[in-house]
Amino acid sequence: MSGLKSLIVRSETALTVVQRASIFTASVALVVLVATFGWLVFGRYVLNVTPTWVEQLALLLICYIAFLGAAAGVKEDTHLGVTLFRDMLPDSAQKVVIIGIDLILAIFGAVMFVAGIALMKFGWDSFLPMLNIPESFRTLAITLCGALIVLNAGIRGLIRIVTFSEWHPNPILQES
Amino acid sequence: MGLTILMLVFGMGVVLGVPVAFAMGIAAASAFWFEGFPMLITFQRATAGVSVFSLLAIPFFVLAGEIMLRGGIAVRLVKLASALVGHFKGGLAMVNIFSSMLFGGISGSAVADISALGSILVPVMKERGYRPDFAINVTVTSSIAGVVIPPSHNMIIFAVAAGGGLSVSKLFLAGVIPGILMCASLAIAAYVLSIKHNYPSEPFPGWGEVARAAGAAIPGFMTAVIIVGGTLSGVFTVTESGAFGAIYALLLTTFFYRSLSWKAFVLSVTGTVRTTAMVMILIAFASSFAYLLALYQVPERLSNTLVTVSDNPIVILLMINVILLLLGMIMDMAALILICTPIFLPIAVGLGMDPTQFGIMMLMNLGLGLCTPPVGTCLFVGCAVGNIKIEEALKTIWPFYLAILGALILVTYVPAVSLWLPSLF
Amino acid sequence: KELRGWNIHVEDYPVSIAMESFAAEVAERTDGDLTAKTFHNGVLGSQPDAIEQIRLGVIDFGEFSLGPMGTSIPETNVVSLPFIFSSIPQMYELMDGEVGDAIGAGMIERGIVPLGWYDAGARSFYNSVRPINTPADVEGLKIRVMNNDLFVSMVESMDGNATPMAFAEVYQSIQTGVVDGAENNPPSYESTSHFEVASYYSLTEHLIIPECLCMSKVSWDKLTPDQQTIVMEAGRTSANLQRELWQAREAASMEIVQAGGTVVNTIADKAPFQNAMAPVYEKFLADNPDLADLVNMIRDAS
Ligand code: NA
Ligand code: NA
Numbered sequence: 001m002s003g004l005k006s007l008i009v010r011s012e013t014a015l016t017v018v019q020r021a022s023i024f025t026a027s028v029a030l031v032v033l034v035a036t037f038g039w040l041v042f043g044r045y046v047l048n049v050t051p052t053w054v055e056q057l058a059l060l061l062i063c064y065i066a067f068l069g070a071a072a073g074v075k076e077d078t079h080l081g082v083t084l085f086r087d088m089l090p091d092s093a094q095k096v097v098i099i100g101i102d103l104i105l106a107i108f109g110a111v112m113f114v115a116g117i118a119l120m121k122f123g124w125d126s127f128l129p130m131l132n133i134p135e136s137f138r139t140l141a142i143t144l145c146g147a148l149i150v151l152n153a154g155i156r157g158l159i160r161i162v163t164f165s166e167w168h169p170n171p172i173l174q175e176s
Numbered sequence: 177m178g179l180t181i182l183m184l185v186f187g188m189g190v191v192l193g194v195p196v197a198f199a200m201g202i203a204a205a206s207a208f209w210f211e212g213f214p215m216l217i218t219f220q221r222a223t224a225g226v227s228v229f230s231l232l233a234i235p236f237f238v239l240a241g242e243i244m245l246r247g248g249i250a251v252r253l254v255k256l257a258s259a260l261v262g263h264f265k266g267g268l269a270m271v272n273i274f275s276s277m278l279f280g281g282i283s284g285s286a287v288a289d290i291s292a293l294g295s296i297l298v299p300v301m302k303e304r305g306y307r308p309d310f311a312i313n314v315t316v317t318s319s320i321a322g323v324v325i326p327p328s329h330n331m332i333i334f335a336v337a338a339g340g341g342l343s344v345s346k347l348f349l350a351g352v353i354p355g356i357l358m359c360a361s362l363a364i365a366a367y368v369l370s371i372k373h374n375y376p377s378e379p380f381p382g383w384g385e386v387a388r389a390a391g392a393a394i395p396g397f398m399t400a401v402i403i404v405g406g407t408l409s410g411v412f413t414v415t416e417s418g419a420f421g422a423i424y425a426l427l428l429t430t431f432f433y434r435s436l437s438w439k440a441f442v443l444s445v446t447g448t449v450r451t452t453a454m455v456m457i458l459i460a461f462a463s464s465f466a467y468l469l470a471l472y473q474v475p476e477r478l479s480n481t482l483v484t485v486s487d488n489p490i491v492i493l494l495m496i497n498v499i500l501l502l503l504g505m506i507m508d509m510a511a512l513i514l515i516c517t518p519i520f521l522p523i524a525v526g527l528g529m530d531p532t533q534f535g536i537m538m539l540m541n542l543g544l545g546l547c548t549p550p551v552g553t554c555l556f557v558g559c560a561v562g563n564i565k566i567e568e569a570l571k572t573i574w575p576f577y578l579a580i581l582g583a584l585i586l587v588t589y590v591p592a593v594s595l596w597l598p599s600l601f
Numbered sequence: 602k603e604l605r606g607w608n609i610h611v612e613d614y615p616v617s618i619a620m621e622s623f624a625a626e627v628a629e630r631t632d633g634d635l636t637a638k639t640f641h642n643g644v645l646g647s648q649p650d651a652i653e654q655i656r657l658g659v660i661d662f663g664e665f666s667l668g669p670m671g672t673s674i675p676e677t678n679v680v681s682l683p684f685i686f687s688s689i690p691q692m693y694e695l696m697d698g699e700v701g702d703a704i705g706a707g708m709i710e711r712g713i714v715p716l717g718w719y720d721a722g723a724r725s726f727y728n729s730v731r732p733i734n735t736p737a738d739v740e741g742l743k744i745r746v747m748n749n750d751l752f753v754s755m756v757e758s759m760d761g762n763a764t765p766m767a768f769a770e771v772y773q774s775i776q777t778g779v780v781d782g783a784e785n786n787p788p789s790y791e792s793t794s795h796f797e798v799a800s801y802y803s804l805t806e807h808l809i810i811p812e813c814l815c816m817s818k819v820s821w822d823k824l825t826p827d828q829q830t831i832v833m834e835a836g837r838t839s840a841n842l843q844r845e846l847w848q849a850r851e852a853a854s855m856e857i858v859q860a861g862g863t864v865v866n867t868i869a870d871k872a873p874f875q876n877a878m879a880p881v882y883e884k885f886l887a888d889n890p891d892l893a894d895l896v897n898m899i900r901d902a903s
Binding site: 213214216217220221224229230339343345409410411412413414467471518 | 657
């Protein structure tokens with residue numbers, strides 16, 4: 001294995017770390033989400049003072065759960081897609097299409113990253129009601145998701161290119 | 177021209193196998209680019225699409241279901257179902273369907289249903305001489321009950337797509353009878369097939385055992401009662417009810433059943449994150465996509481076309497059903513609810529249909545799409561759980577399709593099926 | 602060129618009719634060079650999203666409440682102060698004059714050009730427990746408010762329990778006691794059927810928040826000077842029409858809710874309420890010292 005090739009293949013490990021960190025962050029957000037709602041109901045019925053920040057914080061957290069989780073999903077290849085038509089192609093053509101999709105996703109991730117930064121700039125002087133923090137904290141989720149998709153899809157595409165002869169387009173079919 | 181680009185890019189993406197959520201996002205971005213709009217609008221719409229308060233119920237419902245699944249509540253529900261309906265002809269098939277009704281009352285996620293009940297029941301069914309394809313088909317089709325039987329996060333998505341004016345409690349109530357009806361017609365299909373293949377019945381364990389199984393299962397089933405009851409009584413909003421249901425399930429499985437390990441808890445949370453993210457990213461980019469459909473006035477154009485084809489309500493409803501079925505075969509539920517509701521709901525309401533009834537019809541219809549190729553998440557998961565080929569399952573699934581279609585026709589043309597129960601409250 | 606317009610209301614609402622008349626006038630006076638299509642019913646997104654979209658130039662025009670603009674345009678927040686205007690006619694007069702110009706300048710700076718100030722009436726409290734005659738009557742009531750610190754501190758300064766909540770959840774929440782009431786103008790109180798579950802409507806008229814027919818600065822800059830004049834004048838005309846339609850609609854709504862058994866009470870002396878708002882003003886001015894001039898400009902007018 002040449003130096004460059006092995007470097008690309010080994011970067012997979014780093015991606016796994018990034019993916020676990022995404023899921024971990026999103027999981028923490030979920031636990032906080034549940035806990036604050038418990039606090040909301042407690043506040044309204046027991047303390048008779050409704051914590052007014054819960055709703056808006058929840059709307060912020062759900063963005064992180066959605067976008068970080070979705071970026072990890074790109075790495076884990078769990079997003080729903082239609083492979084029926086692709087499966088009709090010969091194996092090597094399927095592999096080209098799969099690499100093409102990796103690259104398309106990476107480009108889309110890059111667009112998402114750039115647009116996320118633009119949205120953060122745009123929202124810097126708008127404030128999330130009740131939380132009084134810049135709107136940019138919400139759109140940061142978009143920016144992070146874009147960056148993570150570039151990494152996850154881009155590097156996987158590169159790995160698939162440099163190891164072109166070593167993988168099967170449909171691992172499940174290969175086994176049976 | 178912009179609309180052509182939107183559809184063409186989306187269609188090409190789907191055919192090549194780009195994940196549907198991203199195919200919608202990429203198509204929307206291309207159309208926005210063509211219109212000369214700033215690129216960030218695609219993602220502004222996506223963020224706005226998920227920052228909707230009612231949608232917060234989704235992670236809560238999913239979490240409650242995950243905890244029930246991993247915390248041993250699913251097993252207890254199956255035991256109760258076995259004690260109650262196991263002694264019928266084809267007993268385990270009946271147990272399978274009845275468990276789905278009970279479990280569907282909690283998770284609202286058909287896929288969770290299959291992996292929970294399928295992994296428990298399919299091996300037992302095979303052992304007792306049921307054909308594997310039959311076992312899988314029963315598991316897959318009955319899992320759809322969870323979409324219609326409350327609580328169901330897809331109902332929340334529908335309420336959001338319908339414009340927020342729709343009462344979620346009414347939808348919850350409206351789903352109960354169609355859900356039971358669907359399970360009943362699946363049970364009839366399974367019964368007839370069981371006679372044909374001479375499948376066994378299980379011995380009746382006696383009323384003492386029924387009582388014991390019920391005693392073990394009822395605290396778990398209370399999760400559903402808390403979520404639905406909290407919403408109906410108005411003690412909590414839907415979202416709060418979901419959060420409370422999740423907290424209750426957590427406390428119950430940790431301290432009462434003592435069956436939720438730390439590892440199972442972590443798996444429940446990360447599983448919820450994955451499921452929520454998958455649904456939410458579909459919702460996010462479906463929002464960008466639906467925004468363009470509204471901008472290009474697709475709903476108006478489509479409904480004008482539909483109305484010129486026929487002015488007979490029965491025919492139009494049939495056409496809507498066929499279109500939804502075809503779309504449901506190639507796309508996932510959440511995205512379709514968001515895209516199709518603004519298009520078809522006004523037509524249905526124009527024909528005098530209640531929006532709630534339309535919602536139940538649509539959910540059942542798209543639910544059927546979850547068990548059909550080429551894109552049938554439930555079918556795929558079911559076949560993976562049962563370790564059989566999709567083609568094999570498909571050869572013998574048609575009686576179950578017919579059963580669901582029968583129930584769907586009743587829901588479509590008999591308003592009382594969905595609207596009678598809510599009218600009592 | 603066809604302009605795209607955002608509107609959250611149903612097609613026969615005063616705002617919607619006025620927007621259609623704006624579109625018709627623009628089309629007629631530009632001989633069809635400039636037409637406008639209004640997307641009613643909020644099909645192009647919720648109000649806060651649409652405000653972002655108009656700033657980005659994705660939507661060309663729209664009709665917004667100044668309330669939700671407050672998170673991105675500080676000047677507009679001034680009209681969300683309770684009892685800032687003393688009456689609807691005074692609001693018309695000030696918004697059509699230098700107050701409107703000052704707020705408009707802030708909006709233009711953030712990419713939104715105001716064309717005409719629409720009327721959204723005065724918001725009053727309604728609840729299912731008791732009529733409100735004095736600030737003390739608010740004490741302990743769970744009142745749904747819009748998502749804005751000002752409204753939370755408004756209710757809290759009367760010792761009420763302010764509960765921000767999604768609008769769609771309010772009906773059922775009042776019905777089942779999650780909250781005791783909310784606050785809104787008569788047409789909203791009536792059209793949402795909230796009067797069926799909250800039968801005490803107390804005309805505190807604590808918030809007079811004008812609305813605005815606006816154009817995106819991006820789209821505005823693309824118009825010729827002649828077109829700009831026409832659009833601006835059509836905006837003014839439509840505002841006059843909207844105000845008339847609104848008054849009629851408000852009267853009709855009051856009739857409906859009273860026929861439906863609502864107990865309506867007017868407030869003989871609003872001074873105790875106004876005095877109770879002192880902490881709200883204090884905090885607002887401490888947080889926004891730049892806006893003191895604008896606040897005083899409105900308060901000093903009489
Ligand atoms: Na359910
Ligand atoms: Na089942």
